[in-house]
Amino acid sequence: MYGLELCLMVVATIGSALSANSYAISLWGALMFWRVILGIGIGGDYPLSAVITSEFATKKRRGAMMAAVFSMQGFGILTAAVISVVTLALYKDLIYQDQRYVDHVWRIVVGFGVVPGVVALYFRLTIPETPRYTMDVLKDIEKGSRDIDGVLSNRKNEKDKGKPNSSIEIPRATFKDFIKYFSKWPNSKVLIGTSVSWFVLDVAFYGIGLNNAIILEAIGFASSTDIYISLWNMSVGNIIITMLGTVPGYWFTVFLVDKWGRIKIQLMGFTILTILFLILGIAYNQILNLSMPLFITIFTLCQLFQNFGPNATTFIIPGEVFPTRYRSTGHGISAASGKLGAIVAQIGFINLKDIGGRNMFMNRLILIFAVFMFIGIWTTLLIPETMNLSLEELSNEDQIGFIKKAKVKEDKTTISVHNFSEVTTSSVE
Known part of the structure; x- marks a missing residue:
C-alpha cells in the first residue's frame, strides 16, 4: 500500500491509539x-x-x-x-x-x-516549484526558463523553435x-x-x-x-x-x-x-x-x-x-x-x-x-546587507562560471535565468 492509503492507515492507527478511554497515555x-x-x-x-x-x-x-x-x-x-x-x-x-x-x-x-x-x-x-530551484538544483534550465516566462507573462508557455540548451554546472548539494x-x-x-x-x-x-x-x-x-x-x-x-x-x-x-x-x-x-x-x-x-x-x-x-x-x-x-x-x-x-x-x-x-x-x-x-x-x-555585524541585491550576488559565488554553452546554431533563443535577467544562449542540433 502506498500513497494516500498508507497515510490514512498511519493517521487512523495513531488516532485510535490516542483516543482510547483509558490511562494508557x-x-x-x-x-x-x-x-x-x-x-x-x-x-x-x-x-x-x-x-x-x-x-x-x-x-x-x-x-x-x-x-x-x-x-x-x-x-x-x-x-x-x-x-x-x-x-x-x-x-x-x-x-x-x-x-x-x-x-x-x-x-x-x-x-x-x-x-x-x-x-x-x-x-x-x-x-x-521555484524556477531557481529547477535551474540550480534540478539543473533543468529549459523548464526553469519556461517557468520564469510563465510567471512574468502570466500566460501559457509555448516552445520556441530553437530550444535553450545551456547546461548548468552548479555543484550538487552534498555533504x-x-x-x-x-x-x-x-x-x-x-x-x-x-x-x-x-x-x-x-x-x-x-x-x-x-x-x-x-x-x-x-x-x-x-x-x-x-x-x-x-x-x-x-x-x-x-x-x-x-x-x-x-x-x-x-x-x-x-x-x-x-x-x-x-x-x-x-x-x-x-x-x-x-x-x-x-x-x-x-x-x-x-x-x-x-x-x-x-x-x-x-x-x-x-x-x-x-x-x-x-x-x-x-x-x-x-x-x-x-x-x-x-x-x-x-x-x-x-x-x-x-x-x-x-x-x-x-x-x-x-x-x-x-x-x-x-x-x-x-x-x-x-x-x-x-x-x-x-x-x-x-x-x-557578521551578516551582510541584502537590500537591493539579487540572490545571485548574495550567494558569494561566481554564477557566470556555472553556465556552459553548447555548439552554436544559426537561430538564438533568449531565456531568463537566475536573477530574472535575460541572457542569450545558442541552441544546438
Whole structure:
C-alpha cells in the first residue's frame, strides 16, 4: 500500500491509539507527541515559506514580501487570543458551575488551530516549484526558463523553435560540498551570524511570548483568585499587547525593510530591546509601584521592537544570503538555532522565576534577556546587507562560471535565468 492509503492507515492507527478511554497515555505524553509532529511540520514550513517567497520576488520588493508572509504570525497570535476570549465568554456560566469546564476551553482554543492549518495545506500542496530551484538544483534550465516566462507573462508557455540548451554546472548539494562551501570564512560567518542572532532573539521572544500569562499574573494584572476573571484578564491582556505591539511591529517592517535595509532594522531592534529590558529589569519594582499601565506600555514596546526588529529580519535574511542549493538548509539551520533558544528560554524561565519566592526572580530574568539582546547586536555585524541585491550576488559565488554553452546554431533563443535577467544562449542540433 502506498500513497494516500498508507497515510490514512498511519493517521487512523495513531488516532485510535490516542483516543482510547483509558490511562494508557498521559495528557502530557499526548501533547508532547503532537507537538513533535507539529514541530516537524513547522520546521519544514519556516524555510519553505521564506525561500519560496524570496526566490519568486524581485529584489526591490523581496524584503516586503517576505515580511508580509511572516507578519501572518502576528494575525495568528491575535486570532488565538480572540478565540480564547470568545470561548471563555461562551463558557462563563458553565465555569462558575464547575471549574472543570476550563478543560473544554483550552481544548477548543488549541483545536481551532487546525482550521488555518487545513487552508495552508491546500496552498502548500499546489504551490509551484521555484524556477531557481529547477535551474540550480534540478539543473533543468529549459523548464526553469519556461517557468520564469510563465510567471512574468502570466500566460501559457509555448516552445520556441530553437530550444535553450545551456547546461548548468552548479555543484550538487552534498555533504562534501556543504563543508567546502561553509568552510570558507566569508560564508561560514554569515551562517554563524544568522543562527546566533536567531538564537539570542528567541531566548527573549519565547521567554516572554510563551509566558505572557505568567508575567501578567506576576505584575498583578491577572492575579485574581477567581479563575474565570484571571483567565479573562490574561486573554484580554494578550489582545492588548498583540494589537498595540506585535501586529504593528510586523507591518512597520513590511513598509520599511526595503527602504532602511535589514541590518539597520535588526541592529535598531536589538539595541532598543537591550535598553527596554534594562529599564524593566533594573526598575522592575519601582515601575510597578508607580504605575502598572506604565509597565504594560514598556512591555508592549518590547513586543513592538521585537517584531519591528530582529524577529522579522532573522526570518528574512537567511532566505536571501545563501546559494540556491543551500538556501533552505541555511534557513533551516538558522531557524532550528532559534528554536533551541526557545527551549533554553522556557527551561530557564520555569526553573528560575520562583527563586527567592513566587515570581521573585522575574526582574533578573528580564536582565538576562537584555544580555542576550546585547549579544545580538554583535552577531548582526557578521551578516551582510541584502537590500537591493539579487540572490545571485548574495550567494558569494561566481554564477557566470556555472553556465556552459553548447555548439552554436544559426537561430538564438533568449531565456531568463537566475536573477530574472535575460541572457542569450545558442541552441544546438
